[in-house]
Amino acid sequence: MDLFTPERPEWTVDDACIALGQSESTIYRYFRSLVAAGLIFSARPGCYLLGPGIVHYDRQLRISDPLLRAAEPTFAELSCEYQGPGMIFISRIYRDHVMTMHEHRLGVTPFPEGTFARGRLAPLFCGPPAFAILAFLEVRAVRAMFQKTSGDDTEWLEIKRRMRTIRALGYAASIDDTDPGFLIVSVPLKHDDGGIAGSLSLSLPSSSDNTALIATIGSRLVESAAQMGCRATASAS
Incomplete structure (x- = not known):
């Protein structure tokens, strides 16, 4: 395939x-x-x-995955708060990449397909959607993934530093990183046992006040991710 x-x-x-x-x-x-x-x-x-x-099989996935079902109310709520253009999306680790499983475009203005368009394989150690997952995994597991890349010890130390920062904040963010002109904020999606199911992200055009906007979005997504986790658990039981 x-x-x-x-x-x-x-x-x-x-x-x-x-x-x-x-x-x-x-x-x-x-x-x-x-x-x-x-x-x-x-x-x-x-x-x-x-x-x-x-x-x-794509339809089967959409209607059977508790996390994707739990996303719909969250996407609707965030769509009311952020008019767009932009995109809300859920990502998971797939093989040695991160991949968007589900997305919702905000507003009526076209939003470009970027690095994290649904179904596109993105580098595992690149961008908030990936780091929002990696930062909350066991370090030794992340190290094993990193060893499959061509990265060196200096890069690994920088990755560990970045993951510590993300864990402290509760979210990952970037501006003009993977997609110039846009900011991305991502938070981990957690199972009820504390395991990491994926990440929830919001991408918007960058602005003159990115710092304040990122902090606001980060807090909102942390709340949304917790609500999604509760709905997914209830749906699966």
């Missing part, structure tokens, strides 16, 4: 054999299984694209 990207959405069996270093019979078997599940389909003879089954 990782073969299918926006840069290359269409694949043949022969091309997949070369890319994966597998035999033709193995790739045919893979493709038949994916076609049967609706995850890919033949757009024209011998050429395959991502299939409609993904949309089906």
